[in-house]
Amino acid sequence: MRRPLRPARLLLAALMMIAGIIKLATPAAHAADEPVTAWLTTTGDSAGRHVVHGLEP
Numbered sequence: 408m409r410r411p412l413r414p415a416r417l418l419l420a421a422l423m424m425i426a427g428i429i430k431l432a433t434p435a436a437h438a439a440d441e442p443v444t445a446w447l448t449t450t451g452d453s454a455g456r457h458v459v460h461g462l463e464p
Contacts, residue, residue, distance in 0.1 A: 451457045
């Protein structure tokens, strides 16, 4: 006799519902109604100076 899968299905449904709520609650970054994507890079020179600079797409 096969074991019922109801508990596993309920757990999966609950996890999917929680993931959906988190996704809806997390606002996306927008500037002037356009999505924003930023990449940061760091570099250093022989004098020990470090620079963090944002790269534009």
